[in-house]
Every structure is written in structure tokens, then in C-alpha cells.
Amino acid sequence: MSTKNKTSDGASKGKVTESLWTKAFTSNTEWPDKEEFLDVIYWMRQAIGIVLGLCWGLIPLKGFIGILLFVAVNAGVVYFYVSNYQNIDEEEYGGMWEITKEGFMTAFAGFLVTWIIIYTGLHGSESL
Amino acid sequence: MWGDSLLIVFISICTAFLGEGLTWVLVYRTEKYQKLKVEVERQSKKLEKRKEAHGDSLDKQHKKKIEREEERLKNNNRDLSLVKMKSMFAIGFAFTALLSMFNSIFDGRVVAKLPFHPISWIQGLSHRNLPGDNYTDCSFIFLYILCTMSIRQNIQKLLGFAPSRAASKQGGALFTTPPPQFK
Numbered sequence: 001m002s003t004k005n006k007t008s009d010g011a012s013k014g015k016v017t018e019s020l021w022t023k024a025f026t027s028n029t030e031w032p033d034k035e036e037f038l039d040v041i042y043w044m045r046q047a048i049g050i051v052l053g054l055c056w057g058l059i060p061l062k063g064f065i066g067i068l069l070f071v072a073v074n075a076g077v078v079y080f081y082v083s084n085y086q087n088i089d090e091e092e093y094g095g096m097w098e099i100t101k102e103g104f105m106t107a108f109a110g111f112l113v114t115w116i117i118i119y120t121g122l123h124g125s126e127s128l
Numbered sequence: 129m130w131g132d133s134l135l136i137v138f139i140s141i142c143t144a145f146l147g148e149g150l151t152w153v154l155v156y157r158t159e160k161y162q163k164l165k166v167e168v169e170r171q172s173k174k175l176e177k178r179k180e181a182h183g184d185s186l187d188k189q190h191k192k193k194i195e196r197e198e199e200r201l202k203n204n205n206r207d208l209s210l211v212k213m214k215s216m217f218a219i220g221f222a223f224t225a226l227l228s229m230f231n232s233i234f235d236g237r238v239v240a241k242l243p244f245h246p247i248s249w250i251q252g253l254s255h256r257n258l259p260g261d262n263y264t265d266c267s268f269i270f271l272y273i274l275c276t277m278s279i280r281q282n283i284q285k286l287l288g289f290a291p292s293r294a295a296s297k298q299g300g301a302l303f304t305t306p307p308p309q310f311k
Contacts, residue, residue, distance in 0.1 A: 035293060046282060062243045109277035116266065116274075117137065119243040121130040 027085050034093060037086075041078060042103035048074050049107035050114050057118025070111050075100055132239040133271060139230065140275035144283045147219055154215035156289060164208045169292050171201045227272075234268035242266050 023029045024040045031037040052073060056066045082088050082099055090096045155161050175197050178190075236257055242264045246254045251263050254270040284290040 038293060042285070046278075049278075056243070060243060064244055066244060106278050106281045109274045110282070113137065113271070113274050113278055115243055116240050116271065117130075117133050120133050120240040120266075123243075124129050124241040 028087050031086075031088070037088070038093070038099075038102055041082070041099060042106075044081065045074060045078065045103045045107040046110055048077055049111035053111040053114025054118055056115045057122065060119050060123050062119075066115065070108070074104070074107060074111075129238060129240065132234070132237065136234075136239060136268060136271050137275050137279075140272055140279050141283075143223065143226065144276065144280040147223065147280070148283055148287060148289060150219050150222075151215060151289070154218070155212055158211070161208070161211050164204055164211065168201065168204045168208055171197065171204065172292070175201060230272070231268060237268065238265040239268050240266040240271055 020036065020040070023031075023036075024044075049070070052070050055061075056070070061069070078100065079096070082090065082096075090099060093099050175194065178194055178197070236259065238258060242254065245263055250270075253273070254266055255263055256267040256269050258265050258267050281290070
């Protein structure tokens with residue numbers, strides 16, 4: 001695998017981030033730099049975590065089903081994105097497990113914080 | 129109660145920035161650290177590529193080369209952690225003091241309501257120093273830890289201070305069995 005088109009740090013950051021966005025949202029993109037792709041997965045995870053936290057807090061979803069649903073949706077979306085949308089060969093990244101755990105704990109903590117805070121704000125006075 | 133929880137999020141954002149700022153002043157901007165970091169990253173990538181290319185070959189020469197590079201990487205990694213260590217200790221002490229201060233401010237106060245019943249070994253943390261046995265009440269420390277977990281790492285990543293994946297992957301081998309020549 002060639003890494004010739006690796007971008008130099010800071011030189012054209014605006015251009016790089018812009019192209020990263022388009023790359024992330026275009027299906028079947030070539031990812032010569034593995035780190036870039038893993039970064040996309042990482043940030044996608046964080047976004048999903050916060051969005052789900054907001055939703056669960058607003059509904060409000062209570063109990064462990066909320067956590068289980070988060071894990072399922074988070075893993076499912078990433079799995080779908082990697083294997084169906086981008087058609088990545090997961091072996092290149094050390095198996096699906098490596099991709100699945102990329103940024104998971106941080107996303108989980110972010111999800112819990114948003115869920116707890118929205119829930120406290122809207123339904124804190126009710127008892128569980 | 130909501131004000132308290134938002135305040136805690138704000139506190140952890142501030143402490144995360146403060147921590148990163150301090151580490152930048154004490155570690156990240158020093159020439160020694162930058163040099164070592166670049167070196168470690170370059171070597172990790174090179175080693176990974178080499179391992180990919182000749183991973184399964186039984187060629188003795190390649191194996192020896194890989195071993196030699198691993199050794200060099202390990203030494204550099206060790207130097208890097210040593211550079212970090214001193215200031216990390218200082219920052220650690222400062223933050224423990226800060227944490228105990230906040231802990232006493234929020235002592236016995238319910239800062240949030242959990243939307244789930246935490247499992248028993250989390251309850252000690254989530255219900256620390258709180259009166260009553262309603263385990264959906266959340267203590268300061270639990271929310272603070274969660275905030276720190278998510279915010280600190282994201283800030284590190286945003287600012288570009290997080291160690292690269294290749295380096296941490298190779299660095300993970302730091303504490304495993306020593307290479308054959310030391311046996």
C-alpha cells in the first residue's frame with residue numbers, strides 16, 4: 001500500500017479537512033492513510049454518542065435498555081458504514097474488533113454525560 | 129440540580145484545558161519532547177510497514193533487522209515517557225488537590241439524576257457520600273469522572289496532543305517479555 005499522498009501537517013489544513021469531510025461522506029472512498037479513516041470513525045462515534053444521549057434524554061428512555069440500545073446502534077452504524085458504505089477490508093485494520101473499539105469508551109462516556117444531563121434537566125424531579 | 133450538573137461539565141472542560149495547557153508548557157513545547165515524538169512516530173510506522181511486508185517470512189536477516197528496530201523504538205519510547213513523567217506527577221498532584229476541593233464543595237449534594245439504576249460496583253462511586261438509598265441520585269465524583277473521560281480525550285485529540293495509534297500500538301509492547309538477547 002502506498003502512502004505517497006500523505007498530507008503534510010498544517011500546510012493546507014483547511015483544504016485537508018474539507019476533503020476529509022467529502023471523503024467521509026462519499027461511499028467507497030480510497031483511504032491510503034489508515035489513521036485518517038480511523039479518525040473519521042472516531043469522530044463519527046462521538047457524534048453518534050452525543051446525538052443518542054440527546055434523544056434518550058428527550059424521550060426519556062430509562063434503565064439499562066438505554067445503554068444496550070446505545071451499544072447496539074453505535075456498533076451497528078459503524079459496522080454498516082465500514083462494511084457496506086465504504087466497503088473497507090477490515091483485515092487491513094486488524095479485524096472488525098479493532099474498528100469496533102476505536103473511540104468506544106470516549107463515546108460511551110460522552111453519551112452517558114449527555115443522557116444524564118438532559119434527563120436531569122427535563123425529568124430530574126420525577127422518580128425512576 | 130441542573131445548574132450543578134452543568135457547572136460540573138463546565139468545571140471539567142476548564143480543568144481539561146488547564147491540564148493540557150500546563151502539559152503544553154511543561155512538556156509538549158520542549159524541543160526534546162518534539163524530537164522524540166517525531167522519532168517514535170516515524171519508527172513505529174516504519175516498523176509496522178516492515179512487519180507487514182516481511183511478517184511471516186523466516187528470513188533471519190529481516191528478523192534481526194526488525195528486532196533491532198524494535199529495540200531502538202523501545203528505548204525512544206522509554207525516553208519519551210520519562211520526559212512526560214515529571215510534569216505528569218506535578219500536574220497529577222495539582223489536580224488531586226483541585227478534585228478534593230470540588231469534592232468538599234459538592235459533598236452530600238445530589239448533582240444529577242441517573243436515568244438508570246447503576247450496577248452494584250458502580251454504586252459506591254455514583255452514590256458516594258449521598259444520603260438515602262435512592263441509587264438514581266448521582267454524586268459529584270461520578271459525573272466528573274464521566275465528563276473527564278469524554279472531554280479530556282476529545283480535547284487532546286482536537287489539539288493534536290493524543291499519541292498516534294501506530295506509536296501507542298507499538299508502545300504497548302513496552303512491558304511485554306524482553307527480547308531474546310536479554311534472556
